[in-house]
Amino acid sequence: MKASMRTAGDWIARHLVLMIGLLVLLYMLTPVFVVVLMSFNQPAGRNTYTFDGFTLDNWTNLCEPYQLCSSVGLSLEIGLLATLVATLLGTLMAFAMVRHRFRGRAAANVFIFLPMATPEIVLGSSLLALFVSSGLAGKLGFWTIFVAHVMFCLSFVVVTVKARLAGMDPRLEQAAADLYANEWQTFWRVSFPLVFPGILAAALLSFSLSFDDFIITNLNAGQEVTFPMFVWGANTKGIPMQINVIGTMMFAIALIVVVVGEFGSRRRGRAVL
Amino acid sequence: MAEPVTAGSEDLVLAGLTKKYGDFAAVDALDLTVPSGSFFALLGPSGCGKTTTLRMVAGLEVPTAGTVTLAGEDITRLKPYRRPVNTVFQSYALFPHLTIRDNVAFGPRRKGVSKREAAAEVNRMLDLVELGEYAGRKPAQLSGGQQQRVALARALINHPQVLLLDEPLGALDLKLRRQMQLELKRIQIDVGLTFIHVTHDQEEAMTMADTVAVMNQGRIEQMGAPEELYDLPRTTFVANFLGRSNLVAGSVTGTAGEEVSVQLDGGTVTAPVERAATAEGKVWVGVRPEKVHLKPAGDPAGGRGNELRDAVVSDVSFAGVSTEYVVRLPSGQELMVFEQNHTSQRRLHSGDRVDLTWAPEHTFLLDAAQDASAGTQFDDE
Numbered sequence: 001m002k003a004s005m006r007t008a009g010d011w012i013a014r015h016l017v018l019m020i021g022l023l024v025l026l027y028m029l030t031p032v033f034v035v036v037l038m039s040f041n042q043p044a045g046r047n048t049y050t051f052d053g054f055t056l057d058n059w060t061n062l063c064e065p066y067q068l069c070s071s072v073g074l075s076l077e078i079g080l081l082a083t084l085v086a087t088l089l090g091t092l093m094a095f096a097m098v099r100h101r102f103r104g105r106a107a108a109n110v111f112i113f114l115p116m117a118t119p120e121i122v123l124g125s126s127l128l129a130l131f132v133s134s135g136l137a138g139k140l141g142f143w144t145i146f147v148a149h150v151m152f153c154l155s156f157v158v159v160t161v162k163a164r165l166a167g168m169d170p171r172l173e174q175a176a177a178d179l180y181a182n183e184w185q186t187f188w189r190v191s192f193p194l195v196f197p198g199i200l201a202a203a204l205l206s207f208s209l210s211f212d213d214f215i216i217t218n219l220n221a222g223q224e225v226t227f228p229m230f231v232w233g234a235n236t237k238g239i240p241m242q243i244n245v246i247g248t249m250m251f252a253i254a255l256i257v258v259v260v261g262e263f264g265s266r267r268r269g270r271a272v273l
Numbered sequence: 274m275a276e277p278v279t280a281g282s283e284d285l286v287l288a289g290l291t292k293k294y295g296d297f298a299a300v301d302a303l304d305l306t307v308p309s310g311s312f313f314a315l316l317g318p319s320g321c322g323k324t325t326t327l328r329m330v331a332g333l334e335v336p337t338a339g340t341v342t343l344a345g346e347d348i349t350r351l352k353p354y355r356r357p358v359n360t361v362f363q364s365y366a367l368f369p370h371l372t373i374r375d376n377v378a379f380g381p382r383r384k385g386v387s388k389r390e391a392a393a394e395v396n397r398m399l400d401l402v403e404l405g406e407y408a409g410r411k412p413a414q415l416s417g418g419q420q421q422r423v424a425l426a427r428a429l430i431n432h433p434q435v436l437l438l439d440e441p442l443g444a445l446d447l448k449l450r451r452q453m454q455l456e457l458k459r460i461q462i463d464v465g466l467t468f469i470h471v472t473h474d475q476e477e478a479m480t481m482a483d484t485v486a487v488m489n490q491g492r493i494e495q496m497g498a499p500e501e502l503y504d505l506p507r508t509t510f511v512a513n514f515l516g517r518s519n520l521v522a523g524s525v526t527g528t529a530g531e532e533v534s535v536q537l538d539g540g541t542v543t544a545p546v547e548r549a550a551t552a553e554g555k556v557w558v559g560v561r562p563e564k565v566h567l568k569p570a571g572d573p574a575g576g577r578g579n580e581l582r583d584a585v586v587s588d589v590s591f592a593g594v595s596t597e598y599v600v601r602l603p604s605g606q607e608l609m610v611f612e613q614n615h616t617s618q619r620r621l622h623s624g625d626r627v628d629l630t631w632a633p634e635h636t637f638l639l640d641a642a643q644d645a646s647a648g649t650q651f652d653d654e
Binding site: 169171173174175176177178179180181182185189191193194 | 331332333352353354358359360362364366367368369370379380383427428431651
């Protein structure tokens with residue numbers, strides 16, 4: 001008896017870290033599982049939060065709730081465009097700030113953090129004030145949302161790419177230059193492939209920030225309705241289960257992008273010669 | 274060479290080369306000619322400006338003033354990728370995302386060599402550094418010594434007019450280092466290129482280089498063949514940094530023919546006039562520890578010309594091939610003496626009274642205005 005107790009105790013001691021890790025993972029992923037599960041829910045009434053039965057209807061009649069698909073379309077459009085612009089600008093900024101010494105660099109390093117540190121609600125309302133006082137009242141919509149999203153994504157891109165770039169030995173770029181690569185070749189053959197995981201992470205982060213954003217968007221959207229705004233609105237009269245389908249799809253796409261990105265960066269090494 | 278070449282036409286010439294960071298001159302009006310085809314070492318403690326000099330030759334650093342001329346062409350402002358110069362970096366700087374093959378092929382490919390030709394050349398190069406079977410691996414999968422050889426292959430494949438080596442052996446352990454020193458020397462003789470080797474290791478510089486330039490505080494202290502520098506240092510820094518030296522204060526009493534006489538605390542010594550950096554006033558009398566012989570105090574036999582009497586052995590350490598003595602002069606100054614361990618010779622002990630003796634032709638005289646301890650603080654590097 002005692003021996004078996006000791007064995008059990010040893011087993012627990014050996015696997016304690018693993019078990020805690022699994023619990024934390026479970027804690028993190030439970031909401032995601034709920035989303036996936038609820039996407040197959042056959043709700044009993046309008047305002048239900050319980051799993052009442054299995055169905056594929058939510059997947060097949062995706063666009064049934066009014067404005068659902070158009071709001072997702074708008075969010076995707078803004079998300080992709082804002083990600084593209086923010087990633088491009090942010091990557092260039094990160095290169096400038098890590099690789100070059102210039103007047104005001106230290107200040108720029110601090111200012112980069114300001115949009116991240118400012119409460120979203122404050123940013124949103126001040127943006128609205130800015131837009132209105134610039135004569136855009138009544139013209140709020142796609143482009144004001146886009147401008148707002150690029151603005152708050154930018155800091156995150158700069159910080160992410162900077163971190164990756166700072167870990168990269170500047171002598172690699174010097175070695176490339178020493179080996180007859182001009183600035184353009186050095187960037188594409190050495191800097192970019194090595195920083196790419198950082199850029200990809202920044203782009204994914206931007207997209208999810210943009211796709212997700214409610215507060216700033218809600219204040220500056222005019223008559224447009226993005227996906228988070230649609231969910232917020234639907235919440236008052238009962239959330240359609242199709243929202244969970246959209247959630248599951250986004251989750252699956254993000255997963256695929258990460259896996260493909262990882263695979264691609266492993267392969268890229270061979271393609272250079 | 275069959276064709277008569279204009280003397281020095283292929284040389285690398287640095288003229289008035291200066292690099293300033295604010296008020297600090299990392300390299301201070303350096304004038305230097307590196308003969309084509311030579312193995313040249315820039316030797317100095319860290320922070321002496323040797324790496325900055327190298328980077329200016331590579332084009333990675335823009336000089337504040339002065340010019341870099343290679344084979345008659347001014348390359349001072351040329352971009353690094355337009356110079357027929359390649360570098361082996363201290364950290365190797367291999368591209369971590371590329372295979373060894375692609376790393377080595379990087380230079381030729383950028384120069385427009387076709388894939389096929391580059392591949393053949395890469396194989397030849399990897400065979401030269403004995404890494405043919407590692408071609409498909411990534412740098413992180415290789416040991417330090419192997420990475421070092423890849424870095425060398427990656428630079429050599431371009432047949433640069435000048436190969437720059439920035440402390441390339443610094444990260445290797447002692448044994449591998451000695452092995453790579455011989456290897457590098459062999460490759461340099463094989464390919465016949467100009468090698469400029471930057472190092473703070475005086476032994477490495479002396480073993481490998483045809484010419485050593487000792488650098489200190491942005492300037493060249495002295496330049497010449499290793500044996501020449503060791504035999505006749507012209508500054509206290511060189512005397513101490515390159516090997517070790519005993520420096521004793523004295524004043525010149527006169528010059529008779531080819532000999533300079535110097536009055537010391539414990540007697541008078543002489544030195545050939547051509548070995549005197551300065552032949553009047555106050556001087557440092559220098560002699561290398563292994564050139565000095567110890568004999569029992571007062572023994573008239575076995576004298577070698579110059580003598581310092583009535584010293585006491587204060588420390589003895591046995592080092593295999595030799596025994597290293599520390600000997601205190603009556604003035605209190607301590608000198609080093611290295612004696613070969615010949616079987617016939619009697620070992621001395623701490624407290625023994627001895628006379629020091631050495632030949633005048635092993636004596637050198639330095640300017641007393643210089644700091645006698647310059648260059649000693651770097652012993653541990």
